Amino acid sequence: MGFLHDDVVIIRQADKEGEPSVITVNCPDKTGLGCDLCRILLFFGLNIVRGDVSTDGKWCFIVFWVVCKPTTRWELVKKRLVGACPSCSSASGISYYRSELQSPRPPPDVFLLKLFCYDRKGLLHDVTQVLCSLELNIKKVKVSTTPDGTVMDLFFITDTRELLHTKIRQEETYKALEDVTQDAIISFNVEKVGPEITACSQASPFLPPAITEDIFNIETSNDLPSVSLTSNNVCVTMDNSLSPAHTLVQIVCQDHKGLLYDIMRTLKDYNIQISYGRFYIKQGKKCEIDLFIMQADGKKIVDPSKQSALSSRLKMELQQPLRVAVVSRGPDTELLVANPVELSSKGRPLVFYDITLALKMLNTCIFSAEIARHMIGDREWEVYRVLLDEGDSLSIPRRKVEEEVWKRLMGWE
Structure with missing residues (x-):
């Protein structure tokens, strides 16, 4: 039967x-x-x-x-x-599970989504929410804000539905982004990228020691971080x-x-x-x-x-399923979040979604953001580096930002 x-x-x-x-x-x-x-x-x-x-x-x-x-x-x-x-x-x-014994499966196609639009508070979270709802997985992101109030978002994404190469799927994505950005889009483009592009976009596999110490002090000290972050x-x-x-x-x-x-x-x-x-x-x-x-x-x-x-x-x-720290970078303030990657190369879902939501709830603007994978010790981690807008970051205590992001990631909001 x-x-x-x-x-x-x-x-x-x-x-x-x-x-x-x-x-x-x-x-x-x-x-x-x-x-x-x-x-x-x-x-x-x-x-x-x-x-x-x-x-x-x-x-x-x-x-x-x-x-x-x-x-x-x-x-x-x-x-x-x-x-x-x-x-x-x-x-x-x-x-x-043995990675070397798994039947080889071609990696999913990677697409570069370029979104150029007028900036506003909470915009990055709204865009991230749309991509998640469409089952578009964010592999890397680079966000930069210009002095004239516009923002360029570059998302390296894969499509769970494997349809992003089609015009219908691309139009669906544009329409959803247009609805949430409220006609703030200046230009929108999706294109498949080859391995040479994704290779060039890869960050160094190793983080600078200063950043590693900022977010991994739990492993270099016998003392745990404060109670609120564990x-x-x-x-x-x-x-x-x-x-x-x-x-x-x-x-x-x-x-x-x-x-x-x-x-x-x-x-x-x-x-x-x-x-x-x-x-x-x-x-x-x-x-x-x-x-x-x-x-x-x-x-x-x-x-x-x-x-x-x-x-x-x-x-x-x-x-500490994730690591969270807010640190000074000269005159700037940077939010660091590290997420462990499974041996199967999968990372925890919706981390960037929760980060951007927490900052939106705090009414804090994001000046730039980047996601990259790095080897820290003997493990691979997905590291999120978010540079906060200078004006907004100074108005909210850094400890407050750290705690609110942590609570959102842990579901304690």
């Missing part, structure tokens, strides 16, 4: 506003599947309040209870979730006595946006398989997570050094 495509993902929407909707995923298993699914839910702004995962090593059954927005596009959510699931033909054996009371324990085949990982921490994604991406990078797991939020936004895991070789984690390494990494990722 065949497995119906529509049964891979089943969504039961909530009967009442505020109640969770239920998403059921029933498909072949692979290491990192939970991470991929959580990333999609995070992209669509769905808040996971409870989750159950179980697998026999070949087939998995996952249930998410999510709180959504009234504007959630459920058909699109389902389409993206189904696309992330392995095909039924892969059920003959579990697929562990998630407190993170507890991670590991136990091998409750299961003959699995290591139990228990996590208790404060909830934040993308919490389950941060846990899943860490386990994915360590090539850890989850056989059974439960996640739920109690009163006071306190989360409790129980995960029965095993290594790629199908064995529990008994080596104390491996236990310690995984436990420490999980704790660090949950205390």
